Amino acid sequence: MNVILSIKPEFAFKILSGQKKYEYRKTEFKKPIDKIFLYASSPIKKIIGEIKIDGILEDKPSSLWDFTRQSSGITKDYFDAYFNDKEKAYALCISSVKRYDKAINPKERISGFNAPQSFCYTQIHSFEGL
Numbered sequence: 138m139n140v141i142l143s144i145k146p147e148f149a150f151k152i153l154s155g156q157k158k159y160e161y162r163k164t165e166f167k168k169p170i171d172k173i174f175l176y177a178s179s180p181i182k183k184i185i186g187e188i189k190i191d192g193i194l195e196d197k198p199s200s201l202w203d204f205t206r207q208s209s210g211i212t213k214d215y216f217d218a219y220f221n222d223k224e225k226a227y228a229l230c231i232s233s234v235k236r237y238d239k240a241i242n243p244k245e246r247i248s249g250f251n252a253p254q255s256f257c258y259t260q261i262h263s264f265e266g267l
Contacts, residue, residue, distance in 0.1 A: 139172045141184070141243070142256045146177040148210060153186050153236040157210025159228040161201075161219060165193060168258060173229070176243065176252060183240035184264055191232035198226040237264070 144152075144160070151157035152175065175186045194201060198220040202213065205228050209216065220226050241264045243250045 138168045138170060139174065139259050139261060140166065140170050140256045141174045141176050141253060141259050143176045143178050143253045146181050149175045149177045149185055151210040152188060152231060153234050155234065156208075158208035158231050159194075159205045159210075160188075160231065161209075161211075161216065162227045162229065162255070163220070163223060164255070165195065165227050166256075172262070173256075174259070174261075174264065177240070178252065181240065182252065183242050184237070185240045186234060186236040187264075188229075188231050188235070189233045190229045192230045194228040194230060195225060198223055201226045201228055 142160070148157060148160070152160065170190065173188045173190065174184050175188060177183055177185045194204065196204070198216070202209070202216055206213070206216075243252075243264075246264060247259075247261070
């Protein structure tokens with residue numbers, strides 16, 4: 138199973154540059170994931186690349202920050218605001234990245250596409266050649 142992950146453009150580009158090695162989430166995936174497509178949210182609104190992960194960390198927000206902060210790509214204030222009042226935090230451990238030469242408009246490739254609030258599962262294995 139694959140996922141289309143909605144992410145703010147500044148963080149998506151930090152992931153693709155290698156500056157951000159963890160992507161934080163408030164919920165975990167319920168299914169095993171092979172590949173994650175990065176959907177850069179407004180104003181870009183396109184899929185700009187894909188990543189693979191080699192695991193998901195789960196811990197209290199303070200402990201997760203201590204472990205991941207060096208490669209977080211975000212500030213502590215942003216992290217704290219994101220996980221405000223949460224008892225659990227999740228971090229996707231990014232193992233490989235692929236930046237697309239040309240961003241893909243999913244509305245042109247997926248009938249009835251609506252950008253996910255956080256993520257959505259997809260049966261699509263590749264956007265190249267679609």
